[in-house]
Amino acid sequence: QSALTQPPSVSGSPGQSVTLSCTGSTRDVGFYNYVSWYQHFPGKAPKLIIFDVTERPSGVPHRFSGSKSGNTASLTISGLQPEDESVYFCCSYAGNYAFIFGGGTKLTVL
Amino acid sequence: QVDLQESGPGLVKPSETLSLTCSVAGGSISDSRYYWDWIRQAPGKGMEWIATVFHKGDTYYSPSLKSRATISVDASKNQFSLRVKSVTAADTAVYYCARRASVAGQYCDIWGQGIPVTVS
Numbered sequence: 001q002s003a004l005t006q007p008p009s010v011s012g013s014p015g016q017s018v019t020l021s022c023t024g025s026t027r028d029v030g031f032y033n034y035v036s037w038y039q040h041f042p043g044k045a046p047k048l049i050i051f052d053v054t055e056r057p058s059g060v061p062h063r064f065s066g067s068k069s070g071n072t073a074s075l076t077i078s079g080l081q082p083e084d085e086s087v088y089f090c091c092s093y094a095g096n097y098a099f100i101f102g103g104g105t106k107l108t109v110l
Numbered sequence: 111q112v113d114l115q116e117s118g119p120g121l122v123k124p125s126e127t128l129s130l131t132c133s134v135a136g137g138s139i140s141d142s143r144y145y146w147d148w149i150r151q152a153p154g155k156g157m158e159w160i161a162t163v164f165h166k167g168d169t170y171y172s173p174s175l176k177s178r179a180t181i182s183v184d185a186s187k188n189q190f191s192l193r194v195k196s197v198t199a200a201d202t203a204v205y206y207c208a209r210r211a212s213v214a215g216q217y218c219d220i221w222g223q224g225i226p227v228t229v230s
Contacts, residue, residue, distance in 0.1 A: 051211075099216070
């Protein structure tokens with residue numbers, strides 16, 4: 001099964017909004033409403049920021065939101081802050097307990 | 111607050127067996143709301159799901175690794191483990207253990223910080 005497709009990098013200025021995309025197929029993103037997003041600083045444990053496409057764990061700022069259309073899921077970060085600069089990767093359930101991941105997007109806050 | 115910590119050798123010789131352990135602190139591995147996963151990230155690549163275990167011993171594997179990987183749980187030690195046999199350079203990666211929530215939804219809500227393993 002091929003990995004989910006994410007742009008390698010995106011950038012935005014403080015206060016702006018950015019949207020990160022994650023494209024899969026009808027066998028994963030398009031079939032299951034089980035897309036999750038993670039913030040990952042190098043050398044640290046990945047942090048869950050969105051689960052089940054749109055849900056935010058407690059403690060994650062409301063600036064982070066998730067959505068899905070067809071085979072593409074999106075993570076939107078509103079009111080960009082310098083501390084948001086990180087790598088973000090997506091994950092989709094693919095059936096039979098399998099997860100499939102994106103390659104990650106490096107977000108730069110200009 | 112649940113914390114996961116991977117442990118094991120950082121260097122493994124080709125054709126040998128890679129063995130890693132994940133210690134669960136601050137929660138019980140026998141909590142039926144969760145499964146326990148191993149996931150890895152090779153240099154320059156995205157994350158790759160390897161295997162999942164439930165505390166009762168049910169196991170699930172990635173087809174790409176199923177013939178070489180074994181995941182197991184030791185509830186008495188609150189740990190779960192991964193063994194990958196016949197390793198090659200392609201198994202060089204950072205290996206993460208994670209807790210999977212699956213009662214409603216499918217996602218890993220807690221991860222370890224990862225352990226780098228080099229096959230050489």
